[in-house]
Amino acid sequence: MSQPLTKKLIDSVERALTRFYIFPDKAALMGKQLQTKFKQGRYDTITNPNKLAAQLGQDLQSVYADGHMFVRYDPDFAKELTEIDPNRRRIEDSLALIDAVDENFGLNKVEILDGNIGYVPVYSFTSFTERARPSFVSALRFLSQTRALIIDMRYNGGGSPDMVSQLGSYFFSARTPFTTIENRVRDSTFVYWADPAKADGLYLSMPVYILTSHSTFSAAEDFSYSMQQAKRALIVGDTTGGGAHPARPFQLGQGFLINLPFAQSINPYSKTNWEGIGVLPNIPTQSGGALEKAQELILTTAMKQTSSDIQKRKLQWAVHELKARQQQFVVAASALAKFSGNYDGLLVYVKNSKLWCKNTGRGNEITSLNPIMQDWFTLNEQVHFQFIKGPDDKTSGLKMHWRDGRETPVDKIGN
CATH class of the missing domain: 2.40.128.50 (Lipocalin)
Structure with missing residues (x-):
């Protein structure tokens, strides 16, 4: 690319950072870094736009490492973002709903394990919250008489914060702040609540254990972190991926885009989030064995709490069955x-x-x-x-x- 076009691109990156990036101080340093590199001739010999995008991304990361931020060259996608076609949007939304229904909104199994332990894996947080409510309330109502509930987030890569607060609503008897999202694009702050009014008359008071892995990300981390900080769940497994900042692509012109975090989640209890750190488990263990670890914790705790001999024998049987299946x-x-x-x-x-x-x-x-x-x-x-x-x-x-x-x-x- 010519120097004038490269300079125009860098100016566009700087404007996007200044206007939208969640950390204004870091945005200023990043913009200054790119302008300095340009004056030094860092980009003069780069003629391939994909290589230029990669180099700009590396120089931004050298100022502040942000896994959500990157520059890309994709003229076709940039054109799609520019064109506003209501009919196309409706078609895309209809197709997305069909996919969500096929996946039952992230639910494909519900089970009562030995020892009367509820187990439900949640694979995503759908944006079709109202359409998903009947599936979630039916699944959780089926598990409502269990002694403890295990929610498996090990394979959940995220989704909608609305669905996060919806799922949280079944576990609190009073309206409880879950997550606050501060949005620079809209210059707004929005609080998501766990609200019994959204729970279809269902309140689950049993102990909750959430399973996590390194693949647990974004909205799945939001749910896990919010439940943990509200003292409503224990986390069992690996530290999660560490993505607390919602991001989206912004146009830079010339077919270039920058993916920027434009908002951040703030927990009302910790006053911070899990960005770059991940949600730290209360009971650290390899994610592959997290389910068995949670079961063992629930069963051994229940044995200590019961005074009934027959209940102790039933619980001991479940512990032994768990060990047998693990072939320990x-x-x-x-x-x-x-x-x-x-x-x-x-x-x-x-x-x-x-x-x-x-x-x-x-x-x-x-x-x-x-x-x-x-x-x-x-x-x-x-x-x-x-x-x-x-x-x-x-x-x-x-x-x-x-x-x-x-x-x-x-x-x-x-x-």
Whole structure:
């Protein structure tokens, strides 16, 4: 590009920064940096517009590292931003709604896990808040009798702040400030509230655990951070991506655009946000194991709080089932033989270095026994086996631990 055109572009970048960037002091330094580099001839030999855009972006980042800010050369997209076509906008909105409905507004599963723990992954925060409300209230109402709720944000890359406050509204009994967004473009401040009036008569008072990962970003971080700072949820997982500043492209002319953060989220409790830092988990753990970690925390806490023996057994069963699914324990093949025998029609034997059970009362149904610990094994989704030692240190029987808290002792025949 010629020097006059490059100078015109840099002046345009400086104007956009001064007018729209959320940090005026940084904007002034960035503009000064580009003007200085131009006078030094930094851009004189760059003829490729894409390389010029990349270089301008690097020079801006050298003043202040902002992951949302970049310069790009895209004449086609710049033209689309200039052309205002109401019909095209309506078509695009209709297509976006079709996509949102296909994805059920970010909800595709709701589940009650062992131990009466609610689990719901939320994959996005749709902009079609009112259309999404029936799906969300139905999902959460289904989980309303659980002892605790796990909301999975590990794969949520963001979306609408309106939907963030909508989801938050189900967890507060009184109108509560959630997030304030300060907008330089509009020179305005807007407060998003968690409001029971928007919750369709549903109030969820159980403990809440939110799962996060490095991929949790933007609006998903907003929800996680707002719930955490309001002391309404504990965060389990990895530190999130660190994007608290809404950004959009601004035209620079000549086919160039700059993506600029034009607003920032401010939490009413911390008076700050998670930009560049991420939401820090209360219980740090690798995101891949965050669900199991949250389940374990909920179950062990519940066991400490209950005075009912049968409830403790049910909760302990759920803990053991969780461990079995994680395959945390391995029993050496040489140690399995001592469990072999006939336990009143339950024939336990070793084959291919694994323990198996043939149930003669159920048509010789064969099931593998998977270890939970040294002498505990899963039989199926309802029963665990605990092998019992006699006075001679040999296996004398087993105890069947049922999912509903029952225990059934079974003697070993011919011991």
